[in-house]
Structure formats: structure tokens, C-alpha cells
Amino acid sequence: MADCTTYRPLIGSREGELPAGEGADLAAHLDGCEGCRRWAASLAVTEGLISESLIAVAARRDFAPFAAQVMARIERRRLGPLGRLRRTIVLHPWFALGGTLAPIAAALLVALYVQRRASSDLANSALEVTSDGATTIIQSSDGPLVLIDDDEES
Amino acid sequence: VDDLALVNAARAGDVSAFEALVVRYQRMVYVVALGIVRDPDQAWDVSQEAFVRVHGHLGEFKGESAFPTWVTRIASHLAIDSLRRERKSRRDQLDDVSDQELAAAGEGILSTSLGVDPFANLQRRELAGRMQAALDRLPEIHRTILVLREVEGLSYEELAERLGIQKGTVMSRLFHARKKMQAALAGDAGPSRRQDQGGEE
Numbered sequence: 307m308a309d310c311t312t313y314r315p316l317i318g319s320r321e322g323e324l325p326a327g328e329g330a331d332l333a334a335h336l337d338g339c340e341g342c343r344r345w346a347a348s349l350a351v352t353e354g355l356i357s358e359s360l361i362a363v364a365a366r367r368d369f370a371p372f373a374a375q376v377m378a379r380i381e382r383r384r385l386g387p388l389g390r391l392r393r394t395i396v397l398h399p400w401f402a403l404g405g406t407l408a409p410i411a412a413a414l415l416v417a418l419y420v421q422r423r424a425s426s427d428l429a430n431s432a433l434e435v436t437s438d439g440a441t442t443i444i445q446s447s448d449g450p451l452v453l454i455d456d457d458e459e460s
Numbered sequence: 461v462d463d464l465a466l467v468n469a470a471r472a473g474d475v476s477a478f479e480a481l482v483v484r485y486q487r488m489v490y491v492v493a494l495g496i497v498r499d500p501d502q503a504w505d506v507s508q509e510a511f512v513r514v515h516g517h518l519g520e521f522k523g524e525s526a527f528p529t530w531v532t533r534i535a536s537h538l539a540i541d542s543l544r545r546e547r548k549s550r551r552d553q554l555d556d557v558s559d560q561e562l563a564a565a566g567e568g569i570l571s572t573s574l575g576v577d578p579f580a581n582l583q584r585r586e587l588a589g590r591m592q593a594a595l596d597r598l599p600e601i602h603r604t605i606l607v608l609r610e611v612e613g614l615s616y617e618e619l620a621e622r623l624g625i626q627k628g629t630v631m632s633r634l635f636h637a638r639k640k641m642q643a644a645l646a647g648d649a650g651p652s653r654r655q656d657q658g659g660e661e
Contacts, residue, residue, distance in 0.1 A: 315635035323616050348642055352587065356610040356641075359591035360491045367490070367500070373482040376511045377475065383512060 309335055310342055317346045463527040471518045478518075482511050485528050489535045495607035496539035498596060506542055510535035532612055536622070543600050587645055594644035602637035609634060 313335045316324060324332065336342055385392075434445035442453040461480070469477035489510055494503035514521075514531050521530065595603055608614045608622060619630045 315631045318634070318638065319631075320615065349638060351584065352642065352645065354610070355584070355588050355591050356495065356595070356606060357491070359588045359595075360495050360607075360611060361487075362588070363494060363500075363592060364487045364491045369483075369486050369490075372486045372504075372508070373479050376482050376486075376508050376515075377479055379508060379512045380478075380515050383516070 310339060313339075313342055314345055317342065318349050464523050467518060467521055467523070467527060470515070471521075478515055481527065485531055486511075488528055489531055492532050492607065492611055493535050493539045495595065495611050496536060496604050497542055498603070502542060503539070506538045507535055509538055513538070533622075536608060536612060540604060540623075543604070547600070590645055594641055597644045598637065598640050601633065602640055605630070605633050606637045606641060 313332050316328065316332045317336075319329075319332075336346065436443045436445075440455050442455075444451040444453065463481065463484075466477045466481050470481065486507065489507045490503055493506040493510070494500060497503050497506060510531055513534050521527070595606075598606070605619060605623065608619055614622060616627050616630050619625075619634075620627045623630070625633070
């Protein structure tokens with residue numbers, strides 16, 4: 307049994323993996339040990355089964371998206387975080403729409419500002435009008451403006 | 461087009477050349493990753509990451525080893541790392557194989573019940589069907605070494621280097637892993653934990 311403990315871990319070695327002497331000892335042991343021969347036969351029964359069963363599992367999986375996903379990963383890795391952010395900004399539909407609308411929005415804002423500013427100036431320069439029938443005096447920010455009635459003048 | 465030509469084209473910036481390499485080896489890489497991590501989505505992620513890493517180091521590929529060997533090696537590294545990270549947050553180690561099953565497996569019960577000619581044995585197919593559940597029942601270290609040995613085809617020396625252990629430890633660990641696998645296959649494996657969680661096995 308002590309021999310079996312020594313030799314069983316050697317069973318399943320490939321050619322050239324054991325030193326010549328050890329290989330010969332194992333062969334001699336196997337000749338005289340039915341238990342170890344049974345163990346070797348058991349290993350032979352399952353030879354290649356792990357690969358076969360894993361390949362069968364892999365065959366059931368749909369690999370159609372695999373390569374494209376790998377290439378996408380590579381691209382993401384190549385761009386780095388800043389590149390990805392830049393690309394998101396450029397490619398995202400909302401950002402793309404924003405980019406198109408931004409000049410229009412800016413123009414609208416400027417127009418609105420100018421209009422409000424003009425209204426504000428007009429309000430600030432409220433005119434004071436006085437009239438004695440023949441002449442009308444308008445007090446503007448630029449000074450008084452005197453309007454003389456044409457009929458009166460004639 | 462051979463792999464080296466595609467690698468050279470990819471190195472020169474031909475995106476479709478690299479994509480062709482991915483399509484050529486995606487299943488092979490996934491098989492290794494799945495064998496180690498067992499979760500289909502995690503295996504998918506690990507496999508994709510392996511190709512991304514390979515792409516990032518295409519300039520270092522000298523063609524001394526085959527392209528599939530290179531990408532598979534990276535995938536198994538990533539799978540093992542992924543398990544290590546997971547293990548840090550989960551102290552318990554799954555080991556569903558009972559001592560009784562283990563004792564029986566030590567006597568080579570599969571050969572007794574199935575006969576010694578694996579190719580003539582119709583029950584081999586049934587065993588293959590039970591393999592996924594059996595893999596789920598093994599502790600990580602035993603499952604990993606079995607997949608690296610049986611699927612990736614690593615030698616004792618390569619296993620020692622990959623796992624950072626002595627060659628003697630490789631042989632011993634492999635023996636225990638095989639014993640547990642035999643036990644899990646021979647015993648009534650029943651539904652695996654992952655099947656219960658809706659896995660694809």
C-alpha cells in the first residue's frame with residue numbers, strides 16, 4: 307500500500323515527464339498491483355471528458371456578439387476616460403441636438419436682450435410734455451424740444 | 461490566412477485582422493475560462509479581457525509560441541486571478557465530494573463499473589453529461605489544475621510555473637483532483653449549485 311501511495315500520483319504522467327528510472331519503477335509496480343492498474347484504467351475512462359463536456363457547453367452559447375464586444379472594449383481602452391467623454395458628447399443624440407440648436411438659441415437670446423434693452427431705454431427716457439396751445443415743449447434727455455404750431459406761426 | 465499573418469496585419473492597425481483572430485479562437489479561450497471560473501458570464505468577461513490584453517501587447521508577440529497558446533495562457537491567468545479576488549471576499553471553499561465517495565474513487569471504481577475500454581463504452585457519453593456537475597463540485601484548486609492539465613494541456617513543469625508550486629506538489633494536487641473528479645462522476649452528482657442558480661449547464 308505504501309508503494310501505491312508513492313506510485314498512484316505518477317499515473318497519468320505523459321511521456322517524458324517522469325525521469326527514466328521512475329517511469330520504469332512505475333511500470334514494474336503496475337505489473338504487480340491490480341489496484342493501481344484499476345486506477346489507471348479509471349483515468350483512461352475519463353480521458354478527454356473535461357474538454358469534451360466544456361466544448362459542448364461552449365457550443366450551445368451564441369458567440370455572434372463576442373468579437374464585436376471585444377473590439378468595442380479595445381476601442382474604449384484606446385480612447386481612455388477623456389476620449390470616451392468627448393466621444394459621448396459628440397455622439398450622444400441629445401448633445402448632438404444641443405450642438406445644432408446652440409447658435410440659434412444664442413441668437414434668440416441676443417435678440418431678446420436687445421429688445422428688452424431698447425424697451426428699458428424708452429421707459430427710462432419718459433418724456434415730459436408741456437403745451438400752451440401755440441407751442442409744445444418736450445423735455446427729453448437731450449434737452450428741451452420746442453414744437454411751434456404752424457397755424458399760429460402763419 | 462495563417463495566425464502570424466493576421467497578427468502582423470493587426471499590428472499594422474488592421475482591425476478586421478484582429479477580429480478574425482478573435483472569431484477563430486473565441487470558443488477555445490471561453491472553454492478554458494469556463495472550466496476554471498464555472499460562471500458563464502464571468503467566463504465570457506474573462507475571455508474578452510484576454511483578447512483585449514493580447515491586442516495591447518501585439519507588439520511583443522514574437523511567434524515563438526502559437527497565438528492560441530498565448531491567448532489561452534492569458535485567459536487562464538485572468539481566470540485564476542478572478543477566482544483569487546473572489547476568494548478574498550468568500551472564505552469558504554466548496555468541496556462537495558464526500559469522504560465515502562473519495563475512498564471508493566481511490567480504488568478506480570469507474571473502471572470497474574464501466575469497463576476498461578473507454579471508446580467502446582456507451583456510458584462514456586453519459587459521463588460527459590455529468591462532467592459539468594462534477595466540475596462544480598470540486599474545490600477551485602483541484603478544478604483549476606485539472607482544466608489546465610486536461611484542457612490547456614500543460615505539462616507538470618508548466619503547471620508548476622503557472623500555479624507557483626513545486627513539481628511534486630503539482631503531481632500530488634493533480635492526483636487528488638483526479639480522485640475527487642472520479643468520485644464526483646461515480647457518485648450521484650445530483651443538481652449542481654450553478655444549475656440551481658439557473659446556470660447554463
